Amino acid sequence: MKKTALLNVVGLTQDLLGPRMPLLTQWARTRKIANIAPALPAVTCTAQATYFTGEMPTKHGIVANGWYYRDDCEVHFWRQSNKLVQAPKLWEIARWQDPNFTCANICGWYNMYSSVDFSISPRPMYPADGRKLPDVYTAPLDLRFEVQQQLGQFPLFEFWGPRTSIRSTRWIAESAKYVEERFSPTLSLVYLPHLDYNLQRIGPDNAAIGADLAAVDQVVGDLIRFYEAHDTQVILLSEYGIVPVDTPVHINRVLRESGWIRVREELGLEVLDPGASTAFAVADHQIAHVYVNDKDKLAQVRAAIERIPGVDLVLDEEGKRRYGINHLRAGELVVIAKPNAWFTYYYWLEDSKAPDFARTVDIHRKPGYDPVELFVDPSLKLAMLQVGFKLLKRKMGFRNLLDIIPLDAALVKGSHGRIDNPSHLGPLFIAEGAPDKLAAIEVCGEILKHLDLEPPVGLRQNN
Numbered sequence: 001m002k003k004t005a006l007l008n009v010v011g012l013t014q015d016l017l018g019p020r021m022p023l024l025t026q027w028a029r030t031r032k033i034a035n036i037a038p039a040l041p042a043v044t045c046t047a048q049a050t051y052f053t054g055e056m057p058t059k060h061g062i063v064a065n066g067w068y069y070r071d072d073c074e075v076h077f078w079r080q081s082n083k084l085v086q087a088p089k090l091w092e093i094a095r096w097q098d099p100n101f102t103c104a105n106i107c108g109w110y111n112m113y114s115s116v117d118f119s120i121s122p123r124p125m126y127p128a129d130g131r132k133l134p135d136v137y138t139a140p141l142d143l144r145f146e147v148q149q150q151l152g153q154f155p156l157f158e159f160w161g162p163r164t165s166i167r168s169t170r171w172i173a174e175s176a177k178y179v180e181e182r183f184s185p186t187l188s189l190v191y192l193p194h195l196d197y198n199l200q201r202i203g204p205d206n207a208a209i210g211a212d213l214a215a216v217d218q219v220v221g222d223l224i225r226f227y228e229a230h231d232t233q234v235i236l237l238s239e240y241g242i243v244p245v246d247t248p249v250h251i252n253r254v255l256r257e258s259g260w261i262r263v264r265e266e267l268g269l270e271v272l273d274p275g276a277s278t279a280f281a282v283a284d285h286q287i288a289h290v291y292v293n294d295k296d297k298l299a300q301v302r303a304a305i306e307r308i309p310g311v312d313l314v315l316d317e318e319g320k321r322r323y324g325i326n327h328l329r330a331g332e333l334v335v336i337a338k339p340n341a342w343f344t345y346y347y348w349l350e351d352s353k354a355p356d357f358a359r360t361v362d363i364h365r366k367p368g369y370d371p372v373e374l375f376v377d378p379s380l381k382l383a384m385l386q387v388g389f390k391l392l393k394r395k396m397g398f399r400n401l402l403d404i405i406p407l408d409a410a411l412v413k414g415s416h417g418r419i420d421n422p423s424h425l426g427p428l429f430i431a432e433g434a435p436d437k438l439a440a441i442e443v444c445g446e447i448l449k450h451l452d453l454e455p456p457v458g459l460r461q462n463n
Contacts, residue, residue: 001098001451003232005176005188008108009220010044011195011416012238014424015204020213023221024236032434036427038240039440040323040336041287041417045078045109047239047427047440052189053087054444054455056324061086062110063330064284065369068291070328073275075282075367080121080137082114090444091116091187097453104185106176107193112137118183120147120175124156132156146182147175159193161361162376162404166215169194173223180230187451188232192220199242201374203413235450236430237443240416243425245342248409249310251281251288251335252347252368258304260297261347270353272367282331283343283368286417289331302333310341342415345370351407359403370405371415377406 009024014033017025039050039057041064049062057063062085066077082089091103092115104118105111111121116139123137134156138144148154151174159168169192176190198212224234252272255261260278263270274280274291279301281288290305292298306314313319315334320326325334337343345368348354357365361373429438431450438446445455 001094001101001186001453003184003186003230004235004447004451005180005190005223005227005232006235006237006447007220007223008048008189008191008237008239009195009216010191010193010239011199011242012236012428013241013426014428015241016195016213020210021217023217023224027221027224028236028430031430031432032436034429034431034434034446035423035437036238036429036443037437037439038419038427040325040334040419041284042240042419042427043285043287043417044239048109049085049087050440051237051239051443051447052090053085054090054441055087056441057330058321058324058326059087061327061329063325063327064282064287064289066282066284067289067329068274068280068282068331070291075272075274076364077366077369078109078363080110080112080123082110082112085110089115090447093444093456094187094448094451094453101187101451102183102185103187103189104176104179104183105189106179107172107191108189109191114139116189118143118179118185120172120179122154122156122159143179143182147178150178151175160363161373164194164197164374166194166212166219169216170219173219176223177226180227180232184230187447188227190223192216192223194219196242197374200371200412200414203244204242205244206413233432233450235447236428238427240427241421241425242414242416243339243418243421244413245286245340245415246410246413247310247338247341248344248412249308249337249341250344250346250409251283251290251305251308251311252345253349254304254308255279255281255290255301256347256349258301260301263347266355268353269355270348271355272347274367280347281335281343281345281368283345284417285369285371285415286337286342288335288337288343288368290333290335292332295332298332305333305335310338312336312338312341336418337415339418339421342371342412342417344368344372344409346407346409354407356401356403358407359405360401361405371412372407372409373405375406375408375411376404379406380404 262276
């Protein structure tokens with residue numbers, strides 16, 4: 001087997017390679033660049049599950065970054081258990097062929113309780129007093145203390161939210177180096193998310209994105225040099241391309257105005273009640289799963305959604321089969337936004353009724369993905385001073401709400417999720433001997449080939 005490092009540079013496209021990323025561009029010139037045709041939806045969790053199983057969402061079950069759990073009538077986003085992925089994984093396939101194979105997964109998704117040999121996952125602590133404290137979950141468990149003693153505490157608040165910075169991606173890269181030197185795994189999977197932030201916040205066409213490209217170029221270029229010095233071949237990979245958007249689509253507000261959404265009033269604010277709703281949408285970038293509890297209303301719900309400006313396509317059962325997303329976790333309808341649009345989770349009709357978590361960074365409580373968490377409310381005067389004061393009060397033991405996130409979806413300038421972007425705006429697979437193009441389900445087999453292993457029969461058939 002060939003020792004291999006798979007570096008997942010989120011959001012990297014051919015359009016971004018060039019003078020602004022000199023190290024990666026020069027490295028890529030001596031390799032082959034394959035364009036990847038992504039699986040629907042082109043979002044983090046679905047992409048990683050597809051790459052690492054060689055199966056479509058129909059089989060592996062990861063239909064989005066989050067979905068409606070029909071058995072407990074709740075929406076959950078960003079779960080972390082690897083048991084949610086319902087197909088054999090790349091490292092399991094490799095280990096069947098060679099019991100000496102080992103794998104490390106550094107900050108990828110569905111990484112907890114995985115069958116990899118070594119792993120690091122962002123995992124905050126939530127004490128009973130309401131605090132959220134940065135931490136990681138690791139396998140083996142002692143690695144949690146070793147790596148943070150060596151590198152410092154994982155910079156959680158720079159991994160997501162208004163304070164995102166290259167520091168979190170740099171910490172991940174340094175932790176990957178630590179795992180390589182400590183354990184020397186056969187395959188290292190490294191998730192490097194920094195480009196994801198400003199590509200969504202300010203959009204790919206904003207000249208200011210050059211600073212982010214340069215920062216990622218330095219971190220990834222250094223990591224490539226490190227692995228190659230450790231006799232490890234490097235594969236560069238991305239999950240999706242981020243495109244400019246200017247139209248937020250409030251799909252749940254349309255369903256609310258039609259009388260199909262129910263809310264529960266709590267302390268004068270509105271909380272979505274999915275189990276009592278006739279129909280509601282779980283929004284995730286440029287796609288939304290619409291769950292229809294009353295099947296007699298399905299045709300009416302579909303007709304209403306198709307009339308919404310910004311909606312491009314509504315998939316029914318046949319459509320879901322055609323796109324490989326007909327899984328029990330999927331909505332009765334799967335909705336795709338137009339290229340310049342994306343879906344919000346907003347279901348309230350008056351901002352004064354928005355739930356308290358709407359104005360906070362709260363990725364688990366919100367019933368949909370919220371990229372507006374990347375912003376500080378511009379209407380706040382002396383915003384950073386207020387943030388500092390609130391954080392100081394928390395450190396002193398006082399409870400307060402860090403309600404600094406705006407409710408203005410028009411601030412978001414980039415999104416992803418569609419699968420028909422031009423190839424220069426799509427995800428990449430860069431390696432020696434790579435083909436000209438790959439379907440997302442072929443990535444798993446291609447990685448196995450680079451390890452000098454054979455894809456199983458099913459994956460060979462996919463190819």
